[in-house]
Amino acid sequence: MPQGTGNFRLIYFSELVKRPICIGKIKNRIGKLTDVVFALTESYPEAVGIYIYHGWGKPTMFIPWTKVLKIEDDAIFVGPPEEGDKYPPFIDQQGWILLDKHLMGRTIVDMDDRRVEVVNDLHLIESRKRLILVHVDISFNGFLRRWGLEKFHWVKDDLISWKYVQPLSVEDAVSTDKVSLSVTRKQIHNLPSEDLADILEELSNEEKSALFSALNSEKAAETLADAEPRTQRQIIANLRKERARNIFSEMTIPQLAALFSVLPHDHVSDMMKLLTSEQAERVSSILSERESTAKGMMSGIFLTMPKKATVAEALAKIRQSGMEPEVISYIYVVDDNGTKLAGVVDLRELVLSADNTALDEIMATHVVTAEDDTQEDLAELFAKYHYRMIPVVDSNDNILGIIQYNDIMKGVETRIKL
Numbered sequence: 001m002p003q004g005t006g007n008f009r010l011i012y013f014s015e016l017v018k019r020p021i022c023i024g025k026i027k028n029r030i031g032k033l034t035d036v037v038f039a040l041t042e043s044y045p046e047a048v049g050i051y052i053y054h055g056w057g058k059p060t061m062f063i064p065w066t067k068v069l070k071i072e073d074d075a076i077f078v079g080p081p082e083e084g085d086k087y088p089p090f091i092d093q094q095g096w097i098l099l100d101k102h103l104m105g106r107t108i109v110d111m112d113d114r115r116v117e118v119v120n121d122l123h124l125i126e127s128r129k130r131l132i133l134v135h136v137d138i139s140f141n142g143f144l145r146r147w148g149l150e151k152f153h154w155v156k157d158d159l160i161s162w163k164y165v166q167p168l169s170v171e172d173a174v175s176t177d178k179v180s181l182s183v184t185r186k187q188i189h190n191l192p193s194e195d196l197a198d199i200l201e202e203l204s205n206e207e208k209s210a211l212f213s214a215l216n217s218e219k220a221a222e223t224l225a226d227a228e229p230r231t232q233r234q235i236i237a238n239l240r241k242e243r244a245r246n247i248f249s250e251m252t253i254p255q256l257a258a259l260f261s262v263l264p265h266d267h268v269s270d271m272m273k274l275l276t277s278e279q280a281e282r283v284s285s286i287l288s289e290r291e292s293t294a295k296g297m298m299s300g301i302f303l304t305m306p307k308k309a310t311v312a313e314a315l316a317k318i319r320q321s322g323m324e325p326e327v328i329s330y331i332y333v334v335d336d337n338g339t340k341l342a343g344v345v346d347l348r349e350l351v352l353s354a355d356n357t358a359l360d361e362i363m364a365t366h367v368v369t370a371e372d373d374t375q376e377d378l379a380e381l382f383a384k385y386h387y388r389m390i391p392v393v394d395s396n397d398n399i400l401g402i403i404q405y406n407d408i409m410k411g412v413e414t415r416i417k418l
Contacts, residue, residue, distance in 0.1 A: 008127035011071070012137070013099050014145040020075040021052060021063065030087075031061060033076060035098040037090075038133055044162050047124075047131035050076070051090050051098060062090035071126060103136070104146070107203060121145055123159055135159040193222035200231050209238045217243075221250035225406075229262035236263060236271070245274040253279065254297045254375075254407035257286040286375075297375065297408075298392040298401030304332045305359055307342055312355035314345070326406075329388040332399055333363045339398040341367060341391060369393045370403060378408045 018032045031052040038045035050068070052061040069077045081087045097103065099122055106119045120142025123135035139158035191199075196215070200208050200223070212220060212235050224232060224247060236244070236259075248256060248271070256275070260268050260283060268287075272280050286297060303321060305314050318328050331350060333343040343363030353362050368385055370378055370392050381390060382405050392401045 008125055011124045011126055011131075012142070012145055013104070013122040013124060014142065016071070016076070017100065021050065022075045022077050023080055024069075024077065026075055029075075035100045036131070037062070038097050038099065040095050040097060045097065045133040047133075048096065049090075050078075052087075060090040061087045063087050065131065066129075068129070068131075099133070123157075133162055135161055193219065193226045196223040197226035197228070197231070200227055200235075205234050205238075208234055217246040218250045220247045221255070224259065225251060225255040232259055232262055233264070233267075236267060241274060244271065248274055248279070252299050252404070252407050253282045253286070254403075256283045257297070258407075260287060295372070295392060295400065297378075298403055299327075299407075300401050301327050302332060302389075302391070302399075302402045303328055303330075304334045304338065304399065306336065306338065307333055307358070307360035307363075309359050310355060311350055311353045311357045311359070311362075314350055314359060315355075318347075326388070326404065327402075331359065332391055332402075333359050334399065341369065341393055341397050341399045343367060344391070367391065369397070371395070375408060378403055382408055 013036065016033050016036065018034075020026075020029050021031050021033055022029050031054055033050055034053040035051040036047055037049045037051055039048045047065045049065050050063040052063070054060070063078050067078045067081075069079055071077075103119050103122060118138060119136045120139065121137040122133060123137055125132045125134050137157055137159055139156065141157050196211075196219075200211060203211060208231065212223070215223060224235060227235065239247070251259070256279065260271060263271065272284070275283065282297075301323065303317065303323070305317065314331050318331075321328065329347055331345045331347070332341060333345060334340055335342050343360065343365045344367050345359055345363045349362055368381060368387065368390055370381065370390050371394065378390065381387075387405065389402045389404045391399050392403060393399055
């Protein structure tokens with residue numbers, strides 16, 4: 001067993017599995033270690049007991065870690081139970097995890113290069129009668145140790161600190177109740193939705209549901225829109241209705257139409273009931289392709305400013321708007337009546353201009369717009385001009401809404417894949 005210095009030593013979980021458990025003396029053997037139970041704490045999980053499974057219909061056994069006297073190479077010695085001659089059966093508690101059941105062999109996400117790895121072993125530190133979980137080992141050495149082939153150790157251990165590995169509580173997806181990921185719930189939301197969509201592709205159906213359940217509605221909507229059709233269908237099939245309703249409320253009409261276009265017909269009928277009447281009508285019209293035009297797909301979330309407004313005023317409005325970054329790529333400049341489109345200012349141009357500059361001095365007056373364009377027409381416009389969004393106007397050039405690049409091009413990509 002690897003030894004440390006001073007008052008601690010390092011142990012691999014695989015080395016403890018099936019080790020005999022003895023009360024006081026080696027001859028008083030009561031079973032073999034099946035698993036170690038840990039409590040999830042603020043920093044690193046700490047062992048709370050040993051789980052023994054006897055099989056053959058015999059009751060399980062739970063030995064509190066406070067009863068562990070010493071860990072030797074040939075056995076683990078424990079004190080006698082508080083009452084009677086046997087330890088009580090194991091009863092799971094909230095906040096507990098079992099290393100073998102919940103972590104060993106589980107999938108984790110390697111944040112460095114977005115790969116999916118597997119927990120092959122767990123690195124523990126024993127100090128002052130406490131056992132702490134400090135690392136997971138994703139190296140092939142861990143795999144060899146699990147199968148008793150540690151003598152073939154030929155590569156360096158690949159350890160990931162536990163602070164980067166947090167088990168997720170799964171709402172209604174995984175029967176074992178835990179999936180291990182290399183990011184916490186908070187860190188997950190800092191990942192780009194495109195990366196999360198790529199990660200979902202590498203996971204099993206159960207693990208997809210587990211990861212997706214950790215996302216808030218806004219992040220879930222972004223990730224769902226960026227996911228591949230097969231993954232979209234799997235996620236939708238496992239969503240509770242109220243959860244789906246909240247996610248759909250965060251999606252644009254084109255995103256919803258693109259999503260519904262890859263779902264089975266019976267799922268579409270069920271999902272339509274979760275939309276508002278306006279959403280359902282607009283999505284249906286796009287799906288039927290009878291009114292799949294810019295006006296049917298546009299979003300009403302955009303920023304306008306009068307021509308004589310200054311750069312400082314525009315920047316202040318942006319900061320106060322609370323809008324998502326992708327919605328404020330451009331400021332649309334309108335006439336004195338506040339509706340007729342006169343020009344557009346790119347955000348990059350805005351931040352590089354002096355605060356007292358009027359918008360009509362830096363705006364582009366030749367604006368590419370859409371009116372009754374179809375989705376294919378819009379895709380051609382985006383492909384030609386590489387704009388992040390295009391304004392939708394009526395016959396009098398009054399601005400009605402905007403179409404975002406991702407909404408249109410994602411729909412085109414989906415149809416190509418189908």
